[in-house]
Amino acid sequence: MNxxxxxxxxxxxxxxxxxxxxSFEESYTSLQKDSSIEESYLRxxxxxxxxxxxxxxxxxxxxxxxxxxxxxxxLVILYGFNVLSFSDSNVVIAVVVDGLLKIVxxxxxxxxxxxxxxxx
Numbered sequence: 625m626n627x628x629x630x631x632x633x634x635x636x637x638x639x640x641x642x643x644x645x646x647s648f649e650e651s652y653t654s655l656q657k658d659s660s661i662e663e664s665y666l667r668x669x670x671x672x673x674x675x676x677x678x679x680x681x682x683x684x685x686x687x688x689x690x691x692x693x694x695x696x697x698x699l700v701i702l703y704g705f706n707v708l709s710f711s712d713s714n715v716v717i718a719v720v721v722d723g724l725l726k727i728v729x730x731x732x733x734x735x736x737x738x739x740x741x742x743x744x
Contacts, residue, residue: 699716700720
């Protein structure tokens with residue numbers, strides 16, 4: 625394999641890059657600093673986007689849990705006032721327990737996925 629020398633890199637650079645710092649070492653250091661700033665910017669942007677996405681999903685799941693709770697409350701109230709009647713009262717119990725299990729499952733999944741950095 626051919627060894628890459630600093631002169632080979634300098635030959636491929638645009639003349640404006642070398643004229644900034646004068647020597648190759650100064651130009652190379654400047655390029656490294658610029659690339660690390662860009663990498664830091666991209667990392668921060670990605671983290672910001674992830675936080676926005678988590679917030680959106682958090683509110684969506686909260687809304688979904690609210691719909692489940694309101695449905696269960698409405699079902700129990702309507703059954704209690706005999707607006708709805710079922711041949712077997714265990715249907716209401718099964719629906720309410722199903723809603724509770726959905727809420728517990730969603731809570732577990734959300735906690736596990738959102739806080740995986742905090743609680744590995």
